[in-house]
Amino acid sequence: MALDPLLFTQTQLSLLATERTSDLLQSTSLITSIPPAVLAKQHGLAILNLSIISQRTGLGGKIILGLEKDAATGGPGRAEKRGGGRWQEHTLRTGDVVRVEEMPTSGSAKKREKVEFGRKGVQGVVVRVDGGRVVVAVENRRSKPGGCEEDDDEGGVDGLLQVASGRLWVFKVANDATFIRMEKAMVTLQNLHEKSSLSHLHRVLLGIDSPLTVSPSDENKVVESFFNENLNASQKSAVRFALARPDIALIHGPPGTGKTQTLIEVLQQLVRVQGKRVLVCGPSNISVDNILLRLPPDIPAVRVGHPARLLPEVVARSLDVLVRTSEAAEIVDDVRKELDEKLKVMAATGKKRIRGSERKEGWREVRNLRGEYRRREEGAVRGLVRGSKVVVATLHGASGGGERWLRGERFDVVVIDEGSQALEAQCWGAILHGSEMGSTAGKLIIAGDHLQLPPTVKSENEKPKDDEKSAVKIPPSLAKTTPLPKPATELKKLNIPTTLSLPMFTRLLNTHGDGIRRLLTTQYRMHETIMTFPSKAFYGGKLIAHDSVRGHLLQDLPGVEDTEDTHYPIIFLDTQGGDFPESETGADAKSPGIATESKFNPGEILICVAHVRKLLLAGVKGSSIAVITPYSAQLSLLVDAFSLAAGSSTGREAEEWGKVELSSIDGFQGREKDVIVISLVRSNETGEIGFLREGRRMNVAVTRPRRCLVVIGNGETLRGRGDELEEGGFVWRWIGWLEEAEVGVDVRYPSFEEAVSEAAEVGVR
Numbered sequence: 122m123a124l125d126p127l128l129f130t131q132t133q134l135s136l137l138a139t140e141r142t143s144d145l146l147q148s149t150s151l152i153t154s155i156p157p158a159v160l161a162k163q164h165g166l167a168i169l170n171l172s173i174i175s176q177r178t179g180l181g182g183k184i185i186l187g188l189e190k191d192a193a194t195g196g197p198g199r200a201e202k203r204g205g206g207r208w209q210e211h212t213l214r215t216g217d218v219v220r221v222e223e224m225p226t227s228g229s230a231k232k233r234e235k236v237e238f239g240r241k242g243v244q245g246v247v248v249r250v251d252g253g254r255v256v257v258a259v260e261n262r263r264s265k266p267g268g269c270e271e272d273d274d275e276g277g278v279d280g281l282l283q284v285a286s287g288r289l290w291v292f293k294v295a296n297d298a299t300f301i302r303m304e305k306a307m308v309t310l311q312n313l314h315e316k317s318s319l320s321h322l323h324r325v326l327l328g329i330d331s332p333l334t335v336s337p338s339d340e341n342k343v344v345e346s347f348f349n350e351n352l353n354a355s356q357k358s359a360v361r362f363a364l365a366r367p368d369i370a371l372i373h374g375p376p377g378t379g380k381t382q383t384l385i386e387v388l389q390q391l392v393r394v395q396g397k398r399v400l401v402c403g404p405s406n407i408s409v410d411n412i413l414l415r416l417p418p419d420i421p422a423v424r425v426g427h428p429a430r431l432l433p434e435v436v437a438r439s440l441d442v443l444v445r446t447s448e449a450a451e452i453v454d455d456v457r458k459e460l461d462e463k464l465k466v467m468a469a470t471g472k473k474r475i476r477g478s479e480r481k482e483g484w485r486e487v488r489n490l491r492g493e494y495r496r497r498e499e500g501a502v503r504g505l506v507r508g509s510k511v512v513v514a515t516l517h518g519a520s521g522g523g524e525r526w527l528r529g530e531r532f533d534v535v536v537i538d539e540g541s542q543a544l545e546a547q548c549w550g551a552i553l554h555g556s557e558m559g560s561t562a563g564k565l566i567i568a569g570d571h572l573q574l575p576p577t578v579k580s581e582n583e584k585p586k587d588d589e590k591s592a593v594k595i596p597p598s599l600a601k602t603t604p605l606p607k608p609a610t611e612l613k614k615l616n617i618p619t620t621l622s623l624p625m626f627t628r629l630l631n632t633h634g635d636g637i638r639r640l641l642t643t644q645y646r647m648h649e650t651i652m653t654f655p656s657k658a659f660y661g662g663k664l665i666a667h668d669s670v671r672g673h674l675l676q677d678l679p680g681v682e683d684t685e686d687t688h689y690p691i692i693f694l695d696t697q698g699g700d701f702p703e704s705e706t707g708a709d710a711k712s713p714g715i716a717t718e719s720k721f722n723p724g725e726i727l728i729c730v731a732h733v734r735k736l737l738l739a740g741v742k743g744s745s746i747a748v749i750t751p752y753s754a755q756l757s758l759l760v761d762a763f764s765l766a767a768g769s770s771t772g773r774e775a776e777e778w779g780k781v782e783l784s785s786i787d788g789f790q791g792r793e794k795d796v797i798v799i800s801l802v803r804s805n806e807t808g809e810i811g812f813l814r815e816g817r818r819m820n821v822a823v824t825r826p827r828r829c830l831v832v833i834g835n836g837e838t839l840r841g842r843g844d845e846l847e848e849g850g851f852v853w854r855w856i857g858w859l860e861e862a863e864v865g866v867d868v869r870y871p872s873f874e875e876a877v878s879e880a881a882e883v884g885v886r
């Protein structure tokens with residue numbers, strides 16, 4: 122059914138506005154209501170007691186600030202460790218948007234609430250973070266009314282340079298820019314519709330036009346020979362399909378089926394054989410960097426995006442580096458050097474510090490040099506982008522976010538990887554790539570798996586669902602929502618998506634049917650037994666385990682003994698019987714506005730520790746193991762318990778404990794390990810299974826392991842209220858399958874006393 126473009130875009134804009142408010146409120150309510158120390162220690166959202174130790178100029182005239190923990194308040198290194206483990210106290214990661222500010226003096230957190238948020242200090246992006254050291258790329262420009270920008274030296278970096286040693290802090294903030302880009306994409310789409318300028322591709326994406334069809338014989342002829350002859354039959358079929366289709370093609374890649382491998386072949390065929398120019402995007406930096414890493418070096422490709430966010434391995438193909446090594450680099454470099462020299466002079470402290478009118482004049486020179494630098498650099502960058510057959514960027518980057526290099530560029534094909542993890546509007550942003558007039562690309566290829574988790578949508582997670590509470594509570598007075606253009610029920614009847622968590626990938630499948638999709642069927646990750654149930658439940662029983670993985674077990678790894686824990690592809694530790702009950706955390710009284718309500722299960726923590734201990738003793742490496750759980754409270758307990766275990770061990774043993782990865786299920790999407798231990802947490806008499814009802818979450822969880830899946834859960838609870846037709850049907854059928862599987866699944870009933878005594882061996886009580 123065709124979507125009304127106006128209603129569709131208006132609904133998206135309303136949903137985005139609600140999400141944006143949610144995002145902003147979460148971060149501002151944290152920052153304004155909680156003292157920095159709590160924000161850092163309990164929430165991991167900040168690093169305290171920093172001093173600026175370096176500054177230089179990066180791409181786009183950004184200032185790259187190096188900050189380090191002040192030695193007097195706990196130098197670098199101290200902040201990295203907790204309880205003898207290796208977990209960082211903060212969750213700041215490369216690519217996060219942060220503010221660098223002077224720390225408020227104690228007791229002034231309340232006062233800070235009144236300070237206009239976003240004015241003090243500078244905003245930037247984390248380039249690198251390593252324990253107590255953090256490098257931030259700072260824009261150092263501020264928007265003036267009317268949309269123009271001005272350099273912001275005095276209030277910005279210069280202001281920070283005057284702050285006493287160890288008195289700066291860096292904290293995570295909401296990334297507003299992504300919303301601005303998505304909203305702009307929707308407005309562009311509205312304009313195109315109003316001017317009757319929608320292209321065939323746009324109309325297909327909106328369901329107004331049907332996709333053009335291709336005859337099977339034409340599809341078969343489209344590839345003369347494959348660059349990678351080792352592709353399997355389903356991968357080759359998907360390549361032919363994607364190349365032959367004139368407008369849209371979806372490559373459906375279940376876990377471990379070689380989506381990236383397939384896309385690399387598609388890209389080579391498009392560029393080398395068909396002579397096309399391609400824009401390659403994905404929702405995350407890692408998704409696109411993975412493609413770039415595997416793209417043959419002789420294909421002219423450039424990575425556009427914030428230099429702070431690139432994987433080190435792809436930096437050689439990033440604009441940042443290319444602009445320094447291209448012919449135009451020399452003249453850009455001259456100004457860069459002059460600028461850096463000048464900045465060094467301005468940063469001098471003590472007696473050498475320039476003051477008064479000389480300082481004003483100094484900053485004027487810096488501003489002029491920056492302007493010159495940007496002009497020269499832009500010329501060099503545009504030349505590089507024009508000369509590239511493949512341009513690689515995140516969806517946000519491709520939509521003009523942060524960079525303007527893609528505006529006006531023409532591409533024949535847009536390729537989106539991990540499309541089922543992207544918001545609809547993000548995809549439109551890339552398809553229209555920042556252009557007011559919309560893109561000229563005639564074709565879109567999306568790879569993804571809509572049967573794994575969709576993108577996280579905060580505003581929708583806030584709605585309490587049965588027994589679940591939101592992770593963060595927004596005060597009702599602040600939680601404004603933007604009204605939908607019509608009531609949701611009416612919109613639904615018109616097929617307009619009323620949720621942001623419906624990715625374009627899924628919507629297109631719903632609109633145009635299976636004819637636009639090709640499934641990859643051979644998987645290269647899981648032992649056949651691990652694959653069997655998710656294949657049946659989600660992929661129509663079509664998955665095949667490749668010979669190289671079909672029978673592989675932990676015991677086949679070098680140095681690993683054959684024990685009862687390394688011998689089976691699936692172990693189900695069924696905690697039924699009431700000895701391992703779940704608990705719930707209470708709201709944190711000290712942090713009003715922040716709910717820490719989540720479920721946890723201390724008994725399961727002991728079983729996790731005891732099981733991992735046995736695996737390590739059997740010779741399995743810590744780096745081959747991950748423990749995952751759906752609940753944040755359980756994850757915190759796991760972190761503490763594994764820290765204790767590492768702390769009470771010595772030498773290599775401690776190192777191995779430290780290498781075991783602990784993660785939420787959602788955070789582990791796209792990853793794999795030889796052995797995955799899942800702590801399901803839920804254990805109650807009423808059969809409440811909360812988060813586990815989401816079958817796609819369970820699909821992600823059970824398809825992460827290569828050689829062994831260890832499930833810890835209460836069979837009675839998980840089966841409890843289950844009904845095949847209910848939302849939680851997946852768990853119900855899965856537990857039934859685990860209990861009845863005749864081969865490969867070892868069901869055990871752990872005893873509480875044994876778990877206690879085994880965990881105590883490594884100091885966990």
Ligand SMILES: Nc1ncnc2c1ncn2[C@@H]1O[C@H](COP(=O)(O)OP(=O)(O)OP(=O)(O)O)[C@@H](O)[C@H]1O
Nearest residue numbers: 351352353374375376377378379380381382645791
């Ligand atoms: N045709 C093939 N022959 C042999 N190995 C393959 C083939 N295709 C993929 N693989 C292997 O399978 C693994 C997964 O491949 P790839 O990273 O391309 O998959 P993906 O679908 O992108 O991964 P994910 O499921 O994590 O999204 C890799 O180790 C890759 O080398």
